[in-house]
Amino acid sequence: MFGAISRNRMQKGGIKKPLIIGIGATVAVIVVVAIILTAQCSAMFSGAKPVIAEFMEAAAANNTEAAYACWSTQSATEEEIAEFIDNNYDDLFAGYESLKISGWSGESSGGITTCDASGTVIYTGDKSLRLEASLVKQNGVWKMTGISIGY
Numbered sequence: 001m002f003g004a005i006s007r008n009r010m011q012k013g014g015i016k017k018p019l020i021i022g023i024g025a026t027v028a029v030i031v032v033v034a035i036i037l038t039a040q041c042s043a044m045f046s047g048a049k050p051v052i053a054e055f056m057e058a059a060a061a062n063n064t065e066a067a068y069a070c071w072s073t074q075s076a077t078e079e080e081i082a083e084f085i086d087n088n089y090d091d092l093f094a095g096y097e098s099l100k101i102s103g104w105s106g107e108s109s110g111g112i113t114t115c116d117a118s119g120t121v122i123y124t125g126d127k128s129l130r131l132e133a134s135l136v137k138q139n140g141v142w143k144m145t146g147i148s149i150g151y
Contacts, residue, residue: 048115048135048142049101055144056121059085060096072136072143092149095124099131113137114145121149 051070058066064082071081085093099121106115117133134146 048104048117049099051135051142051144052101052117052131052133052147053099055147056093056096056099059089059093062089062093070144072138072145075136075143075145088149092121092129095127096121097124098122101131115142 055067055070058064058070062085064078064085067085068076068078068081076084099119101117101119103118104115106113108114114134114136117131117135119131121129121131123129129149129151132146132148133144135142136145137143
């Protein structure tokens with residue numbers, strides 16, 4: 001009887017150990033996949049944040065030419081960008097300090113890569129506004145196609 005009890009305990013322990021190893025391996029695979037996907041997303045959108053920051057810096061400096069250089073020519077004219085900056089300078093560009101991008105989404109299809117960014121524009125005096133921007137990759141360079149800044 002002692003031998004049978006001992007053997008049953010070993011079998012029960014033997015079942016638990018592979019289960020724990022299996023769960024651990026599954027968790028490890030999920031973590032590795034998440035790391036790879038995060039790296040791919042970062043690589044896919046690298047260069048996009050600096051374009052948004054360049055636009056904001058140029059607009060804050062009232063440099064329409066530099067601000068327009070951040071835009072896809074298919075999305076806006078230089079005159080439209082100049083008008084947007086002039087009409088919104090005090091509310092959206094004066095006191096600009098930095099960007100904090102908190103989310104990215106995007107896709108690549110048919111040779112066209114696009115992305116949407118969301119985050120916060122940070123200004124002097126503890127002011128911050130919500131940001132949403134859309135970009136397209138043209139000839140390997142990110143260009144803006146839209147921006148929304150507000151509460």
